Amino acid sequence: MxxxxxxYGEGAHPRILNALMETNLVQEDGYGEDSFSKNASELIKAKLGRNDVDVHLLSGGTQTNLIAISAFLRPHEAAIAATTGHIATHETGAIEATGHKVITVETADGKLTPDLVKAVADGHTDEHMVKPKLVYISNSTEIGSIYSKKELQDLRGVCESRGFILFMDGARLGSALCSEENDLNLEDLPGLVDAFYIGGTKNGALLGEALVICRERLKDDFRYHMKQKGALLAKGRLLGIQFQELFRDGLxxxxxxxxxxxxxxxxxxxxxxxxxxxxxxxxxxxxxxxxxxxxxxxxxxxxxxxxxxxxxxxxxxxxxxxxxxxxxxxxxxxxxxxxxxx
The missing domain is CATH 3.90.1150.10 (Aspartate Aminotransferase, domain 1)
Known part of the structure; x- marks a missing residue:
């Protein structure tokens, strides 16, 4: 069979396993303060061409989504997502469990558009309803479609005009960026979205996602949110070593x-x-x-x-x-x- x-049915690329073995007895600081995690962060920043972003390594996509979204939103604020969006269909109410409503929108291809976002915004008019604040998208989406640069620019425009946060789930970002139909580069993303993550779990790592926070005001106290929700790993090196291996060259x-x-x-x-x-x-x-x-x-x-x-x-x-x-x-x-x- x-x-x-x-x-994610296989374990990890042999280079990652070898790197974990070769560094096994090296003593390091914990909680993401190890040299491997710091180097992985610098490698990702270099690939993005941006030193002004924050990079946080977390263990999985659901964990990253719930911590990021709950950290970015105030208690009365909500996320907008496609009906097929992962936070709406396959995360067991993780976002709602943090106190934030997910407002879902029917789409033809799994992708949100400016008109769909505007319709949600216009339908939430006062303090008797939750306040839409974050637009959640996935690239690639849960049904395999990908966003073009123009589509992200248009979404960015409506989010800026409405004061919304644009957040990209990148669990399968590698596949999206390497699609023959893609016109985006990884380094384009900090200028288009406020935060996104680079999925390792579904692209050769044992586990791990690299969250990149681009907007300054979203960075405050993020490690506090990680710790409170069980994501600040004592052996953070396990994530750092993997992303260091993935990004030290083109792996x-x-x-x-x-x-x-x-x-x-x-x-x-x-x-x-x-x-x-x-x-x-x-x-x-x-x-x-x-x-x-x-x-x-x-x-x-x-x-x-x-x-x-x-x-x-x-x-x-x-x-x-x-x-x-x-x-x-x-x-x-x-x-x-x-x-x-x-």
């Missing part, structure tokens, strides 16, 4: 490029077979619509998610490729798809 269920991008290339092989093969897709997803997540009979046959050999029912006879499934997906497995899936479809 070969799995295409997610991009972070190499791993994302591999995941995208594997997804591209599957996408191209299925398109040649006239397969319909639930959504356009130029990243490492694919959502083909298959007959239920074909799905049952494929499930005998491969693991993947059934995303949603399309009609009585077909469903959309999700195939996800990772930094470690084997090309032989991809080719075998393609051949089995062609054979079983007949």
């Amino acid at each position: 070969y799995s295409f269920k997610n991009d 972070f991008f190499e791993l994302a490029e591999h995941a995208n290339r594997m997804a591209g092989l599957i996408r191209n093969a299925l398109e040649k077979e006239d397969t319909r897709f639930l959504t356009h997803s130029p990243s490492n997540q694919l959502f083909p619509i298959l007959s239920n009979k074909l799905i049952a046959e494929l499930q005998k050999k491969y693991a993947f998610l059934i995303w949603e029912k399309v009609d009585e006879h077909s469903s959309a499934v999700r195939f996800v490729t990772s930094w470690a997906t084997k090309e032989e497995a991809v080719n075998e899936l393609i051949e089995d798809f062609k054979r079983m479809k007949l």
